[in-house]
Amino acid sequence: MTQYVEWDALANILIFGLLIGAGLPTLFALGVRALAGPGSRDDAGRTVTWRVAAAVACFAIVIAAIVGAIIYIAAGGH
Amino acid sequence: MGFVNDPVLLAIVVATALAFDFTNGFHDTGNAMATSIATRALRPKQAVLLSASLNMVGAFLSLTVAATIATGIVDSGIITLEVVLAGLAGGIVWNLATWVLGIPSSSSHALVGGVVGAALAAAGTQGVLWDGLISKVLLPALIAPIVAIAVASVGTALVTRLTRDIAAESNTRMFRWGQIGSASLISLAHGTNDAQKSMGIILLALIAAGAVDQDASVPWWVIVACASAMALGTYTGGWRVIRTLGKGLVELDSRQGMAADTSSAAVILLSSHFGYSLSTTHVATGSIMGSGVGRRGAKVRWSVAGRMFTAWLITVPAAATVGALFYGVDHLVGGDAGSYVVFGLLLVAAGTFYALSRRKPVNHDNVNHEWEPGEPGDEIVAEAVEEHELELLAQTVPARDAHEDGDRA
Numbered sequence: 330m331t332q333y334v335e336w337d338a339l340a341n342i343l344i345f346g347l348l349i350g351a352g353l354p355t356l357f358a359l360g361v362r363a364l365a366g367p368g369s370r371d372d373a374g375r376t377v378t379w380r381v382a383a384a385v386a387c388f389a390i391v392i393a394a395i396v397g398a399i400i401y402i403a404a405g406g407h
Numbered sequence: 408m409g410f411v412n413d414p415v416l417l418a419i420v421v422a423t424a425l426a427f428d429f430t431n432g433f434h435d436t437g438n439a440m441a442t443s444i445a446t447r448a449l450r451p452k453q454a455v456l457l458s459a460s461l462n463m464v465g466a467f468l469s470l471t472v473a474a475t476i477a478t479g480i481v482d483s484g485i486i487t488l489e490v491v492l493a494g495l496a497g498g499i500v501w502n503l504a505t506w507v508l509g510i511p512s513s514s515s516h517a518l519v520g521g522v523v524g525a526a527l528a529a530a531g532t533q534g535v536l537w538d539g540l541i542s543k544v545l546l547p548a549l550i551a552p553i554v555a556i557a558v559a560s561v562g563t564a565l566v567t568r569l570t571r572d573i574a575a576e577s578n579t580r581m582f583r584w585g586q587i588g589s590a591s592l593i594s595l596a597h598g599t600n601d602a603q604k605s606m607g608i609i610l611l612a613l614i615a616a617g618a619v620d621q622d623a624s625v626p627w628w629v630i631v632a633c634a635s636a637m638a639l640g641t642y643t644g645g646w647r648v649i650r651t652l653g654k655g656l657v658e659l660d661s662r663q664g665m666a667a668d669t670s671s672a673a674v675i676l677l678s679s680h681f682g683y684s685l686s687t688t689h690v691a692t693g694s695i696m697g698s699g700v701g702r703r704g705a706k707v708r709w710s711v712a713g714r715m716f717t718a719w720l721i722t723v724p725a726a727a728t729v730g731a732l733f734y735g736v737d738h739l740v741g742g743d744a745g746s747y748v749v750f751g752l753l754l755v756a757a758g759t760f761y762a763l764s765r766r767k768p769v770n771h772d773n774v775n776h777e778w779e780p781g782e783p784g785d786e787i788v789a790e791a792v793e794e795h796e797l798e799l800l801a802q803t804v805p806a807r808d809a810h811e812d813g814d815r816a
């Protein structure tokens with residue numbers, strides 16, 4: 330089997346796949362939770378400030394990852 | 408290089424390569440857009456328009472085109488225009504057959520299969536590099552879905568856990584945006600990757616026929632034609648495949664869709680980064696299954712998945728058989744006439760598959776209808792659609808099963 334499967338590449342794909350492919354949705358979910366989760370509104374019905382900041386930070390990382398991926402595709406990596 | 412040998416044969420090969428490019432876009436729309444259509448993040452027409460536009464942009468984005476076909480899998484010394492033509496025809500026929508059956512299957516594997524068959528017919532077993540075939544095509548077809556299922560199920564499990572006590576409307580509203588973002592990325596990567604393969608084949612044909620220099624770069628009309636053919640194919644929307652991916656495998660909500668699409672985009676880009684190419688179709692299908700595995704209470708129709716795996720295993724031999732037959736016909740008739748006959752047969756085959764598809768059409772209107780009894784995998788359909796179709800449930804299983812779904816957030 331060994332000569333037929335590139336185990337190193339495969340391990341890298343799996344590890345980074347989990348970090349990015351599962352990590353980004355998780356980060357997005359944290360952002361959603363910050364905005365809409367339990368306790369996200371104060372008594373006046375406004376979203377709590379620090380939660381907005383946390384959500385913006387989460388979504389910013391996700392957007393940065395998408396932009397990074399587009400640059401990667403355009404640079405001929407794909 | 409004014410002199411072109413065999414201009415008619417060259418024209419036929421170019422037309423067939425563009426036809427393959429069309430079926431490629433057409434067959435693979437679902438990889439990027441099936442989940443967004445199924446979760447109604449985008450309306451069906453919007454989704455295919457977005458995907459087609461991004462395929463088009465992707466095709467122009469990066470132009471490192473190599474004049475190759477099935478590198479490392481078939482002995483490059485035996486690649487003649489006739490082999491390329493028969494291989495493309497084999498790939499197209501397999502793409503159309505799986506489309507009629509609504510089975511997502513890898514376009515690149517279909518092409519490789521067609522070329523392998525043509526190479527076998529042309530040069531016997533030594534025309535094929537068997538180690539390359541096993542390590543670059545057959546094993547990755549098994550590995551890709553496993554990796555994708557792993558990544559998507561972990562992502563889905565984390566996401567659904569983090570959002571389980573959030574109102575469904577809030578989840579849907581926000582996750583739809585994430586879903587559209589990652590689906591767009593898949594379309595872009597597909598346009599860059601797969602349109603370049605067709606450009607490479609046409610460049611190879613042009614060089615072989617002496618129409619351009621050995622070291623020429625891709626002529627602009629080839630770029631435009633390939634990008635357009637693929638975008639047109641994508642816009643036409645392989646609705647049958649979209650339906651299977653979006654509705655047949657798993658009942659998806661937008662959180663699962665977002666996790667599945669992000670997993671697909673990440674695994675596809677990482678696999679090309681690490682030089683271990685995995686098929687977009689296999690990755691996307693695995694990700695969608697993973698999003699069913701990762702969410703408690705969601706059901707995966709494993710019998711539908713089983714049909715797909717079977718199709719993936721026979722993709723190469725089946726396309727190879729067709730490719731070999733086409734090469735045989737070409738050789739038997741001989742000369743230019745042989746290639747005309749191949750092209751004619753291909754048109755007949757395409758017409759037949761189209762006629763077959765009209766018997767039970769799937770289009771943008773009914774692509775999202777519930778998976779019905781009688782469609783493949785309906786034996787456990789009642790579990791999967793219980794939230795929507797209670798009458799259907801009553802018909803098929805005892806009512807007590809209706810209360811078992813744990814996670815409905």
